[in-house]
Amino acid sequence: MENGHLENLAQDIVKQAMKSGVSGAEVTLQEEEEFSTTVRLGKVESLKESAAKGLGLRLLWGTRSASSYTSDFSSQSLSRLVARTVAMAQITSEDPAGVMPEAELMATEVADLGLYSPDVSEIGADQKIELARRAEEAALAVDPKITNSEGSSFDSTSGTRVLANSLGFLGSYRFSTCSVAAVPLAEQNGNKQRDFWYSVARSLAKLDEPEKVGREAARRALRRLGARKVKTAQVPIVFDPETARSLVGHLFEAARGDAIYRSASFLTGKLGKQLAPEYINLLDDALRPGGFGSRPFDDEGVTSRVTPLVEKGKLSHYLLNCYSARKLGLKTTANARRGLSGPTVVGPNNLYLEPGTTAPEDIIRSVQRGFYVTELMGFGTNIVTGDYSRGAAGLWIEKGELTHPVEEVTIAGNLNDMLLHIEEVGTDLEFRSSIASPTLLITGMTVAGA
Amino acid sequence: MPVFERFFFDTYGLIEKDLESYLGEALGAGGDYADLYFEYTTTSSLLLDESIIKNATEGISVGCGVRVIAGDQTGYAYTDDLSPERIRKAAGIAAHIAHGPSQVHSVGLTATGTPNNYYPVDSPSTERELKEKLELANRADRAARAHDSRIKQVRVSYGDQVRHILIAGSDGRLVTDYQPLLRLSVFCIAQSNDGTNRLQSGTSGGGGRVGLDFFEGDKTPEYFAREAARQAIVQLDAREAPAGEMEVVLGPGWPGILLHEAIGHGLEADFNRKGLSAFSGRVGQRVASDICTVVDDGTIPNRRGSLNVDDEGTPTQYNVLIEKGILRSYLQDKLSSRLMNTSLTGSGRRESYAHIPMPRMTNTYMLAGESTPEEIIASVPKGVYAAHFGGGQVDIINGKFVFSASEAYLIEDGKITQPIRGATLIGDGPTALTRVTEVGNDLRLDEGVGTCGKEGQSVPVGVGLPTIKISRLTLGGTGVAAG
Numbered sequence: 001m002e003n004g005h006l007e008n009l010a011q012d013i014v015k016q017a018m019k020s021g022v023s024g025a026e027v028t029l030q031e032e033e034e035f036s037t038t039v040r041l042g043k044v045e046s047l048k049e050s051a052a053k054g055l056g057l058r059l060l061w062g063t064r065s066a067s068s069y070t071s072d073f074s075s076q077s078l079s080r081l082v083a084r085t086v087a088m089a090q091i092t093s094e095d096p097a098g099v100m101p102e103a104e105l106m107a108t109e110v111a112d113l114g115l116y117s118p119d120v121s122e123i124g125a126d127q128k129i130e131l132a133r134r135a136e137e138a139a140l141a142v143d144p145k146i147t148n149s150e151g152s153s154f155d156s157t158s159g160t161r162v163l164a165n166s167l168g169f170l171g172s173y174r175f176s177t178c179s180v181a182a183v184p185l186a187e188q189n190g191n192k193q194r195d196f197w198y199s200v201a202r203s204l205a206k207l208d209e210p211e212k213v214g215r216e217a218a219r220r221a222l223r224r225l226g227a228r229k230v231k232t233a234q235v236p237i238v239f240d241p242e243t244a245r246s247l248v249g250h251l252f253e254a255a256r257g258d259a260i261y262r263s264a265s266f267l268t269g270k271l272g273k274q275l276a277p278e279y280i281n282l283l284d285d286a287l288r289p290g291g292f293g294s295r296p297f298d299d300e301g302v303t304s305r306v307t308p309l310v311e312k313g314k315l316s317h318y319l320l321n322c323y324s325a326r327k328l329g330l331k332t333t334a335n336a337r338r339g340l341s342g343p344t345v346v347g348p349n350n351l352y353l354e355p356g357t358t359a360p361e362d363i364i365r366s367v368q369r370g371f372y373v374t375e376l377m378g379f380g381t382n383i384v385t386g387d388y389s390r391g392a393a394g395l396w397i398e399k400g401e402l403t404h405p406v407e408e409v410t411i412a413g414n415l416n417d418m419l420l421h422i423e424e425v426g427t428d429l430e431f432r433s434s435i436a437s438p439t440l441l442i443t444g445m446t447v448a449g450a
Numbered sequence: 451m452p453v454f455e456r457f458f459f460d461t462y463g464l465i466e467k468d469l470e471s472y473l474g475e476a477l478g479a480g481g482d483y484a485d486l487y488f489e490y491t492t493t494s495s496l497l498l499d500e501s502i503i504k505n506a507t508e509g510i511s512v513g514c515g516v517r518v519i520a521g522d523q524t525g526y527a528y529t530d531d532l533s534p535e536r537i538r539k540a541a542g543i544a545a546h547i548a549h550g551p552s553q554v555h556s557v558g559l560t561a562t563g564t565p566n567n568y569y570p571v572d573s574p575s576t577e578r579e580l581k582e583k584l585e586l587a588n589r590a591d592r593a594a595r596a597h598d599s600r601i602k603q604v605r606v607s608y609g610d611q612v613r614h615i616l617i618a619g620s621d622g623r624l625v626t627d628y629q630p631l632l633r634l635s636v637f638c639i640a641q642s643n644d645g646t647n648r649l650q651s652g653t654s655g656g657g658g659r660v661g662l663d664f665f666e667g668d669k670t671p672e673y674f675a676r677e678a679a680r681q682a683i684v685q686l687d688a689r690e691a692p693a694g695e696m697e698v699v700l701g702p703g704w705p706g707i708l709l710h711e712a713i714g715h716g717l718e719a720d721f722n723r724k725g726l727s728a729f730s731g732r733v734g735q736r737v738a739s740d741i742c743t744v745v746d747d748g749t750i751p752n753r754r755g756s757l758n759v760d761d762e763g764t765p766t767q768y769n770v771l772i773e774k775g776i777l778r779s780y781l782q783d784k785l786s787s788r789l790m791n792t793s794l795t796g797s798g799r800r801e802s803y804a805h806i807p808m809p810r811m812t813n814t815y816m817l818a819g820e821s822t823p824e825e826i827i828a829s830v831p832k833g834v835y836a837a838h839f840g841g842g843q844v845d846i847i848n849g850k851f852v853f854s855a856s857e858a859y860l861i862e863d864g865k866i867t868q869p870i871r872g873a874t875l876i877g878d879g880p881t882a883l884t885r886v887t888e889v890g891n892d893l894r895l896d897e898g899v900g901t902c903g904k905e906g907q908s909v910p911v912g913v914g915l916p917t918i919k920i921s922r923l924t925l926g927g928t929g930v931a932a933g
Contacts (some may be wrong), residue, residue: 040724046806048526049543052513069509071530077510084508088580093502125546148725150847185726185847192728194847227848229924232694262499262603263649264639343497343505378852379841380874380926384639384651387872389691389926391843391852408850410874410926412693448693448876448926 003160003172006031009055010164013078017059018166020086024060024100025166028299028338029053032159033121039132040151047125056340057081061089065098069341097326105322105332106169107297107304114290116174117203120156128154131180131210138214139184145225146218150183150194152210161295169301176202177292180210182217188225193405195220195375200432202290220374223395227405229449230396236370236443237411238363238397241428243373244437248353250415251282252435253383255309255317256335256346257324266386266416267315275315276419279356282310284319286334286349293350293434300336300344307333309351321346352436356425360439363424365400371447372397373411386415392447406449413445455626457614458488462532466559469618472516473557475541477620480550481518481525483784484541487761488514488532488616489803492576495609498587501595506580513803516540520548522789526806559624564758565765568751569659571630575610578662583608586662586671590636593675600686601679602649603639606671608632617763625763631754631910633657633899634665636675640682650688650871652681653856656897658754669897681838681857688871691858691927697833698875698923699826699861702894704839706913709744709814710902711842711851712879713737717771717779718797718809718904719786721846728849728880729777737777738883741819744772746781748796748812754898755813755912759796762807766796771814772883781809801907811902815914819889823917826888828864834925835859835866836875849879874926882920890917 010027017025031053038045055078058067066088070081136152158176163169181198197217199208239247259265267275286304288294296304300322308316318328321336324346337347364372377391389412395402426439458464469486476484490512497505514537515528525547527540575583587606594604610632617625635655642648654677656669665671700708713729721727729737738744748757748766757766762784770778782790783798786809799810827835835858842853855873859866895914902911 044523044547046524046526047547048806050526050528050540050804052528052530052804066506066508068507069511071511071513081508081510088506088508091580091584092506093504095502095504098504150724150726192847194726194845262605262639263641264603264651266649341493341507341509341511342495343507377843377845377850377876378854378874379843380852380854380872382651382872384649385871389854389872389874389928391850391874391876391926393845393850407848408876408878408924410693410852410876410924412691412872412874412926412928414872414928446693446926446928448924450695450924 003162006160006162007170007172010162011170013057013082014164014166017082020082022059022061022086022089026058027164028056028340029162030159030340032157034157035128036153036155037129037132038151038153039129039136040149042133044129045151054340056338057085058344059085059089060099063094063096063099064089064092066092067343097323100165100167101300101302101322103167105302106167107171107301110171110173110296113287113294113296115202115294116158116176119204120176120178121158123204135180135182135210135214138211139182139218142215142218143222145186145188145222146184147187148185150185152182152214154180163299163301165301171297171301173296178204178207180207180213182214184218184221186221186225191225193221193224193227195224224393224405227393227407229408230406230447231450232448234446236367236441237445238367238370238372239440239442240372240374241430241437241439243376244440245435246376248351248435248437250381250383252319252348252351255319257318257320257328258346259383260318261324261327265383270315271318273315274313275310276313276422278313279425280310280313280422281308281354283308283354284349284351288350291350291431293348298334298336299338302332302334302336304334319346319348348434350431350434352429353425353438355427355429355438358424358426360426360428363426363439363441364397364402367397367400370397371406372402388413388415388418409447409449411445411447417444418442455614455628457490458616468534470557470559472537472541473618473620475538476516476518476545478552479545479548480552481520481545481548483519483620485517485617485619485762486514487803490614491611493609493611494576495607496583496587498591498606501591503584511802514540515803516544517806518544518547519785523547524785524806528804557620558622559618560622561624564625564627566758568749568756568758569630571661573661574612574630575632575662576612582662586634586665590634590671590675593672594636594638594679597676597679598683600640600643600683601638602641605637607635619763623763625759627758630659630661632660634671634674635899636678638678638682640686642686648686650682650685652678652685654678654681655899658752658898659756660752684857684869685871688869690929691870691873691925692929693925693927695922695924697830698920699830699833699835700915700918701835701837702890702892702915702917704896704913705836706815706896706915707839707842707853709816709915710811710913711844711853712877712882713744713771714746714811714814715844715846716849716879717781719780719782719790720809722780723786723790727846732777733779735777736775737880738772738775739886740775741889742772742775742883742886743817745770745817746811746814750813753813753895753912754900754910757812760798761800762798764794764796764798766812769795781811783807783809799909801909805907810904810909811911813895813912813914815893815895816889816916818891818893818916821888821890823890823892826890826917826919827861827866829888830861830864830919833861835861844879850876851879852876870927872927876924876926882923885921886918887921888919892916
């Protein structure tokens with residue numbers, strides 16, 4: 001994939017828009033190839049292969065703005081899109097905070113962050129199918145109690161992202177990701193449970209062996225067999241890295257600038273305040289080599305950087321794009337994200353909680369009686385108030401040992417209290433998406449069951 | 451009134467002979483069935499925040515997906531370029547799923563039209579002036595702020611789309627449809643004025659497969675705005691929800707999400723065909739108390755979940771899923787109905803041309819019963835009344851589902867008393883409805899803003915429920931343990 005023609009197209013559209021008298025223009029372009037396959041019980045269940053493209057446009061008419069999106073790159077369609085967007089921009093509201101970024105913020109060079117590996121698109125469909133097949137085969141071989149499978153899958157995408165604007169910025173970068181996943185089903189005495197595991201990487205070479213993924217998925221499904229409710233109680237809760245990550249995700253939702261300027265977050269007005277114990281540090285790092293949230297510049301063209309969100313337990317920064325930064329009288333943290341078909345919003349780069357010094361096994365061992373959570377369900381998080389109540393499944397802890405699986409319970413608390421009561425942080429930080437956390441131990445929450 | 455749209459023929463110069471030849475190509479390696487799905491969608495959306503329009507966005511998405519079914523295997527490819535070369539290329543890629551000589555030598559297409567039009571719209575929203583839509587958002591903003599001085603923030607989002615589709619199948623069917631859809635949503639934040647500055651939020655909204663005149667009836671922007679504001683204000687005085695098992699009364703309308711999560715997903719045929727659902731192999735068995743009849747109905751005029759035809763070209767219908775407590779049928783798409791040797795239910799849906807169809811719900815609701823809502827509430831000595839919900843989720847295999855109440859109250863001695871906050875309900879799909887002990891006579895459908903996600907694909911859906919009482923469900927609050 002050559003970037004040249006896309007860069008030219010993006011610049012052409014910016015020029016075309018500027019000719020129609022707008023005061024600013026921003027064009028985002030993306031082209032990508034997608035492959036996905038599911039293998040179930042040894043046979044290919046589905047195979048999908050395609051190429052897609054999209055162009056997002058944002059125009060300013062004074063301080064009024066409008067945006068648009070198309071997957072149709074014919075010159076006639078693009079001209080019509082520009083004209084319609086100009087017309088829309090003329091009738092939206094005056095909004096001084098919505099103007100173009102300051103020119104000096106624009107990235108001046110495009111760092112190579114290792115986001116692309118050609119091996120993802122170099123191997124053939126047969127080899128990709130084989131990776132998925134091996135993951136499922138390994139899962140099914142673990143135990144006769146693994147009786148069925150929702151399938152194993154292999155997915156990959158690779159593509160190019162381009163941004164051009166009327167400040168003269170032009171940048172592009174290539175990216176790729178691939179993943180292998182397994183979803184086996186375990187069955188014993190009529191009780192059925194499924195779980196999953198996956199590996200994801202920027203390059204095929206960095207993907208875990210499919211057998212390792214399959215075996216881990218089977219282990220997770222098997223340990224859920226015979227799950228039951230527990231009695232309602234207030235006990236310490238250990239979140240495994242997969243579920244702890246969702247808590248970091250809630251913190252992001254609460255610390256994003258657009259929630260703050262609207263006072264729609266429980267973190268409004270808490271800059272500089274102690275949110276969590278001193279050993280808690282939370283960072284947003286857009287420059288991590290090969291990171292799933294890494295990029296050389298954000299979706300407004302601003303140079304990428306590292307932003308500490310929580311330092312020694314104190315809230316030190318909100319995450320901002322240019323708009324929310326202006327609303328709050330602060331500087332952008334290069335967290336602008338634009339899904340092509342929508343407006344520019346605030347998004348995380350690589351947002352993670354720094355690992356602690358206690359091994360996850362030792363965290364579990366330290367709990368007399370508690371709940372090790374491995375799955376969360378539902379949408380019971382209120383970012384305005386911090387109220388938290390979600391469905392959960394996992395394993396019960398008695399005297400430092402995992403005793404029996406638990407399901408059909410909820411865990412509840414308030415994020416303000418939960419943050420203050422992070423008692424332990426594990427050593428097991430691993431990046432499997434743009435948001436990551438090690439194992440966490442939190443006290444003071446309620447488990448609701450029978 | 452049958453509808454056959456010339457849109458793709460007129461706009462993209464498609465001709466039937468070409469479609470037939472693409473299908474021939476798709477079956478070139480011997481698949482059992484192939485179809486082409488052409489889609490052209492235009493969307494527009496607005497976001498009003500801080501009493502000004504912060505975003506206005508328009509979008510166009512065009513593409514064609516080619517699917518080939520060979521036994522229980524599916525090959526799929528799509529293109530966002532409708533040139534003959536690119537469609538042929540996609541057909542060639544999708545064909546790879548099969549391994550053998552071509553079995554279908556020629557496909558003769560017959561334009562069948564859709565049998566009904568459940569959403570005739572005189573003036574589609576996408577052709578109306580942006581100013582009219584801005585005014586709807588502004589009206590909602592003013593009404594929410596005027597409702598109560600404690601309303602501090604109002605966000606209004608408006609979105610509409612018009613989708614043209616054309617489906618050509620190797621069974622000779624050639625179907626088109628034209629699907630309008632719009633919604634208006636209001637989100638409010640209220641702040642208490644008693645010195646504690648507590649914050650709470652409320653949401654409301656509505657829409658359907660309608661035109662802008664939808665908002666000229668009783669469902670005005672002001673109606674949704676006042677409802678969102680009311681919810682936020684009520685929540686200001688809410689106390690912590692109790693934790694543990696208790697008797698729960700669900701109010702009418704949107705709480706029908708219970709059916710969607712607890713029952714609906716588990717009855718989608720793909721999971722059942724593979725033995726992956728908690729409901730697998732249970733047709734004919736009791737899965738609910740005998741006062742429960744649950745249907746999935748894609749034919750209700752102008753509803754958000756309704757469709758003239760599903761995304762495989764099959765006319766939608768009124769499907770009885772549970773009749774007086776007995777499981778009657780699953781929701782089928784072409785692949786599963788072939789393999790299970792049962793008839794189609796008009797439930798094959800997909801998010802867009804870039805997605806493989808699968809069995810999905812349309813509008814899922816429970817038929818009305820005989821009790822009055824007042825009687826039902828009066829029959830509860832101690833429990834919870836859930837009036838409104840946020841989202842929900844289900845684990846298909848073990849049947850465990852969860853959903854979050856956004857407006858709920860304690861019931862004490864048969865009376866609704868204090869509002870409670872942060873209440874998530876969790877239960878078990880195959881048993882939850884067996885504990886339904888009362889069904890109200892007040893069936894209500896939701897306001898028309900629901901979206902369902904499955905395997906990464908989002909589709910618009912509807913739900914409905916009369917007031918019902920469930921004798922035992924776990925409530926996940928932080929308050930003192932009940933019972």
